[in-house]
Amino acid sequence: MERHVPVMLEEVLEAWVADPSGSYLDATLGRAGHSRVLLERFPEARVLGCDRDAEALERVKRETDAEHQRRLRLIKLSFSELDELAERFDGVLFDLGVSSEQLSDPGRGFSFSRPGPLDMRMDSAAGPTLAELLAGIDEERLGRLIRDYSDERRWRRIARAIVDHGPYTDTAELAAVVRSAAGPSGRIDGATRTFQALRMAVNDELVQLERGLNNALDLLAPRGRLVVIAYHSGEDRLVKRFLRHRSGGCVCPPGIPACRCEPREELRLLWRGVRTPRDEEIAVNPRARSAKLRAAERLESGRDGR
Ligand SMILES: C[S@@+](CC[C@H](N)C(=O)[O-])C[C@H]1O[C@@H](n2cnc3c(N)ncnc32)[C@H](O)[C@@H]1O
Incomplete structure (x- = not known):
């Protein structure tokens, strides 16, 4: 199996995993880079891996050994549909955008360097x-x-x-x-x-993201973690605004006389601002260069008192 380097691996695991025997949702499974390491390091933890790309899920299934298969369930699902899940998670990870597999397969139509069909659909x-x-x-x-x-x-x-x-x-x-x-x-x-x-x-990515974040928040157990890596300023702005609003901050445009956005105090930011990869990581994995990591923890009781 060729080596796959998950972006900001250590920073993601530190933010994502608060309970070593918890249940985790990887909403953008891809090659399962982050999830595989989570399963290796935490032998009691379980992961539900979702992706809208059926090929990605097939590949992970082929590449997963029996011990990990016992603790890794796979479901084809867009994150706008995460509300279909009826369970709670101790952490949800979004590692946004496309995977290297999707980008490098000319048949999927994402590549500008090699000819492929005008497709570009993740699903x-x-x-x-x-x-x-x-x-x-x-x-x-x-x-x-x-x-x-x-x-x-x-x-x-x-x-x-x-x-x-x-x-x-x-x-x-x-x-x-x-x-x-x-x-x-x-x-x-x-x-x-x-x-x-x-x-x-x-792929209607910003609409997907807005719905995905809302869905994920509803799936989080108290003290569960929401962790997002964005690669594009539009995506990161949306994530930042969502986290701010749901951690009690006002997101109204400047200059309006009174707040109308009804901030909700459901999350606590794990750190202020954004974390970015270290130079050493970018040197070995150029794909990481635009990564922006944000994370928050669900408060003990959310808006419905859970
Ligand atoms: C950057 S890759 C994830 C890489 C993964 N963390 C790893 O280390 O192997 C992003 C993945 O998210 C999936 N994806 C993007 N948007 C999605 C959506 N709206 N719903 C579900 N999966 C999505 C893509 O198909 C892709 O496989």
Whole structure:
């Protein structure tokens, strides 16, 4: 099995696991990098691993030994559907975005360096593909989408170029058009930001995240931990706002005369602000470079007195 390096592993385990014999939910199982180490280090702990990608779950099943299989249950589920679970967890982990497996398999359509179908769905059985999204969008909406889901400054030019040159046979052809409209982008590939924005739109990632966080809070036992790694500023803003609001902070826009957001005191932040990976980790795992880790603990009694 090729080595998979989970992002901010030590920091995540420290935040996620408060009870060594507890029950944990990994809402973004991926390659089960974090969950596998949790099971190794805590022989009494159990994990429920969820992912919306059926291929990821199949792979984890193949790669899991019998002892871990006894303590690792797997369910195909989007985190917007976590409310279907009728159990309590001592910790819930979200390690957001796509996995290296999804990115590096050209057949999934996430890659801008190798040609693949215009797909980009994490769940290959649901929702519109990238080709369908591009077929039904006009230049203005596409531009706004690129602007809102990435920090791409040339969103207008890129949207115009994408609409003018389509339809596309594969992701490499689309990437070439994006790159030439984006112009030089320093060290990163000129298609990176736009591909990220398109992926976030295809998978409805911010809506999923908002629902996922709300669902997770309802599944947490008292003193259970909510741990989130975000890789994009839009995602991290949403996580920060959610944690602030649910730990009693006001999230109303500045300048309004009286608070209208009704803060709830259900969580306690485990630390202020955000934690980021150490330089040594980024040196060996460049995927970690944009990671932002936040975590909170559920108070003894939540809004329904649990
Ligand atoms: C960064 S990877 C997780 C990596 C994992 N922590 C590990 O170390 O192996 C993110 C995973 O979350 C899944 N995912 C993303 N959005 C999801 C959603 N809304 N519901 C369920 N799974 C999702 C992706 O399919 C992907 O497998």
